[in-house]
Amino acid sequence: MRRVSVVFDRSRQDAHPLHRAVIDAATVSTATVLTWDASRPTPTTLSRLDAPPSVVKPLVNDLSAVDDYALSDDDGATYAFVQQEQFEMAPRLADAVAASGILALPPITYREDGTIKFTFVGTHDALQTLFEKLETAGDYEITSVGEYGSPAGRCRLTPRQREALKVAVSVGYYDVPRTGSMSEVGATLDCSESTASELVRKAQAAVVTGFVE
Structure with missing residues (x-):
């Protein structure tokens, strides 16, 4: 999917x-x-x-x-x-969506510059049919494509990265002001501070990228 x-x-x-x-x-x-x-x-x-x-x-x-x-x-x-x-909905766009057998997912965003952002989900063949139909429905740009798996879309954490984030939260690393350190994260995870820092940075990058997309 x-x-x-x-x-x-x-x-x-x-x-x-x-x-x-x-x-x-x-x-x-x-x-x-x-x-x-x-x-x-x-x-x-x-x-x-x-x-x-x-x-x-x-x-x-x-x-x-x-x-x-x-x-x-x-x-x-x-x-x-x-x-x-x-x-x-614009008739040509509505016809393209209906004929393709795909689903439009919320949200739909209307922008002041005249553009609209949609997210669709379906099989590879159904989405290919959608793109063919859209050729007559107006100008469009594909901004991201990936496997559908979660509301976060392309946000994918390994079990170890997820554990590192949980530990960082629990020791107070994200408190404001910060009350925990990366060395504490490493100690809890039984790894070096540099390894803990790398795990947290990669996890943060995946979460932020998934949120923005």
């Missing part, structure tokens, strides 16, 4: 209504659709916009497809629970 992240470049005319609002709004740069249910009579989405509710409320009010909504403040950003009159 394969996992692929794709960034689409959409024109404002072809964009989802929420995406058009992000493109037009000077005070909102991203809207991240965290989860959705398109099977309801009023399709429902939960999104996070990087602007306060005072900015998001008039933006959502102006969306013609919105049937009802509720907003929650998130320290300067906003969660938007939105019920829509219909679930909207």
Whole structure:
């Protein structure tokens, strides 16, 4: 099973209504659709916009497809629970996804520059069919490809690296201010300080890379 992240470049005319609002709004740069249910009579989405509710409320009010909504403040950003009159996706993109037999995974990110980030999962052949269909759906760029295994995607830790991170946390190496040392990590793992440091650095690199991707 394969996992692929794709960034689409959409024109404002072809964009989802929420995406058009992000493109037009000077005070909102991203809207991240965290989860959705398109099977309801009023399709429902939960999104996070990087602007306060005072900015998001008039933006959502102006969306013609919105049937009802509720907003929650998130320290300067906003969660938007939105019920829509219909679930909207560009027809050619929707057809490409439906014909390929793959699944779109949350989140979907709408950006102010007109691009959208999707992550898809499916068999190798299904994803190959998707790419063939996307040739007629608009410009896109594949940003990462890998085996699907966990929400962290390509974050892979060896058992020893995972143990090293757990020990580093337990001795206080990540406390602020730091209360533990790498020599303590090595002593607990029964290895040298330099070996412990290498294990922790590699584990950190895998975790951070997986988070960013």
